[in-house]
Amino acid sequence: MKRSIILLVLVLVLQPSTLHADEGNGQGQAYVRPTPVRIGGAVTIAFGSPGLAFGQALLIVADNPGPVVHPQLGLVCLDILGPSAQIALSTLLDANGNASLTVGVPNLPQLVGFAPAYALALTVDFSIPGPVPISLSKTVRLNFANPDGYLPAGTLSITRALHTATALGADGADNRTRVLVAGGGSGTILSPVASDTTEIYSPLHRSFSPGPTMAVERALHQSLRLDDGRVLIIGGVDSNGLCSTSCETFDPATGQFTATGSMIEARAGHVATKLANGKVLVTGGVATIMGGSTNIATVLMTARNSAELFDPVTGVWTLLPAMAAPRFEHAQVLLPGGGVLIAGGINGGTTVFGQGLPTYTNSCEVFDPTTNSFFSTGSLPQGLAGHGLSVLANGDVLATGGIRNIFFVPTAVPDASRWNGATWSATATLSGGVAFHTQLASRVGGQALIHGGLSGTLLALGASAVAGRHDGTAFTAAAPIGVDPGIPGSSASARGSHTMVELFDGSYLLVGGADGNSAFANAFTWIE
Template identity: 35%
Template sequence: MKRIASFPSLLTLLACAACGPEAVEQAAPSPEVQTAALATPQWLAAAPALTALSDATGQVLVTGGPVGSASTAESELYAPKARAWSATAPLAVDRCLHTATELASGAVLVAGGSNTGMALASVESYNPASKTWSTLAAMNEPRSGHVAVRLPWGHVLVIGGNASTTVTTAELYDPVTNTWTPTGSLLKARSRFNATMLPTGKVVVTGGRDSTFDALTSTEVYNPATGTWFATGSMYTGRADHGAILMPDGRVLVAGGFQTVFPVTKYTSTAELYDPVTGTWTTTSNIEWTGRSDHTLNLLNSGLPIAVGGRFVAGLQFGAFSINGSNLYSPASGTWTYAGSLTTGRYFHESVVLPSGQLLTAGGESRTGGGMPVTTRLASAELYDPATSQWTSTASMLVPRANFTLTPLHTQEVLAVGCGPSGGPSAELYTP
């Protein structure tokens, strides 16, 4: 039985089904195209059939066709390897606390971060088609723990960071010219804050902490037209390492975070909504169960925000512990509901929504125990199914990671970057 070399070959065969065997041979793909095929594909025997078709699972059934001078009714099933992690090309410089931003081209811009405690100005770009990295122009200054937002016209705004001191500056990356240009500085020095792009293309920065470690209530807005920042309404609660997300109605939801009232760190369960039209904040229901920080906040395809994991203080003598709960927020009722327990409590993790609508959560740290708590860096990953409100384990990453980035690609893969152990793969791909 004739085997088809790669997925692009299969597409060519289907497109030329009526062209005859000669046309199929002439349309063979180049080695470059074959190299870009899905990783670790697999062919499985299938019963003879009369048609060729594909389905939503990503599998493709090919049947019949010419074999030499004759025809066959045999069939084969092409099944890409699913729900698995695989190593991809390594970073030029491994890093933690960096940013990863998908560009309009589909490439991923990885900027700054830290390596062995030193903040980095270096920048790299990942090409999902060739699965390779390229070194780009460096930022104007080193940044670690900063925030990056892609603006509607394709430029990337990078804000703040905390090298040796809290950085107030911001700069813009132009992917066409591969250049960085300084833009207006924040009105207030802050680190461990959040930035959210509004429907107008402006960017609102919320909370964070200042150089004295106080959690900030202040917020400010970046106007790309003028390259300047202006103050907007203040939150009711100061918060850092909180969650922030743009909701479908144009408002911004912030939830959780921590406050330091020396020498005690408090974790808040409060949540607030920002209206960019009026520039004001209103309180909404608290997240259920407990205050938390270092959780993830994602918008599901249903339009409901989901808060996942985080850490909280169980007792002053033991410090913070990991949370295994998740909670859904309803914009209609303004209330939170429990969305099920993760298989492992985690913070410093990452979460992304997959094309299927499921939520992938991976990595982070888990801290559990009684009198002698144990902190474990995690490689494990799990999936949340909104249809059943259940969490299930999926394949673990190749190495444990925390304070890394997780970026969904246009190829439907997910790219995990950085902050793994020395000697391990600095980047890897998840195939849903």
């Protein structure tokens, strides 16, 4: 009976799909947004169609993502006609067009090995005369996952570090769920091996597929999602050490790159932040990395104090007033009030006993988008580079890790400090020294989520698998990268220079990275 209801509803659909099969039929605004299927907790699946007050909705689940072909829908990424297809919930939406279903999950770590389920939502608008329009959401995968556990998430076609990873969807209700992984490769920060290739990660299939080729090779570049859905790729360095002004945009609707305005100055190791007004702030970086493997100081002396602003509407970059100091491998973060805090970085190089060494700045400044200018704020306790930066639940900012010179040797440190809007103060350190780690603000509790990082010294470089949370007062270690309590034999996988990006369901994708010897091609998903 349930399957006959599905068939009855589907014959009312107006037109075939024009999107990827797992992204819905392109009509209306149907969405499905699950939380992670947290073992020992619960899963909540929100679904509906915003604005469709009191419309009819079906949440359909099956054990096979298909695809199947329907005469009106075209390809559908759910086996809606198979024996496992079930209507998990048939309901009227509320006044805002939303509904949800919550199901408890037993506390059995071994559930992580069970086969996933798949789900999509159908909404029906009976208020429109004539043929009844149906809106079909994306298809989502429901995987059992242990809190703080790591599930293998496919393998890249090449090893990648110093790359970027950007979620293509705006939020959990967006039907686009994929992640664009761009550039990077092997090598080191001062002697990178770049690539012009990209790959697309599908959370539905937990795998990577080839993406389009970029205009130039890139490592130590930046990428971010613009408000219109395109992904902006900014600058970087090629395998010859040449830094680029080149920028391009990736359009998920076409799956292609298009050239956009070039920066005024070539740069790599810069930082980019999207502002509340949709424009993009880029700061610092170096002008060249040619010869970095033999003459570190010469490269670091090209660190820039310049900044530029990108307007996505015109595709034009504008040079801004100079920052207080040159900055390379610094950190910056968007503040709750709309400004951008810029902290630390390498400000040049020097030679000591014939050895090139970086010099660091502890200076910090805030970019004010209302005046397009910078103003100074309190300095870090120590000059740092390669550190993490994120906003805590109360609006303070936490800086962790990084490198600084200890006895004339660049060394990863466990330092942590907290900015209250005016001054910095030291706080509880990490469990070990790391740099070029990932640090993201938790959407659950506001803590800093810290994963991996390079460890040791420039002369004896290693990597860390340590992961944990820092609430601004204390650091609490969690399971190491790669370890899952429900997977026998899972082991720690140390790495730095990787990427970590939040997926549509609130889980996180950790991609690539390197240790002191080689780069990696594997990936994991992780949930809080």
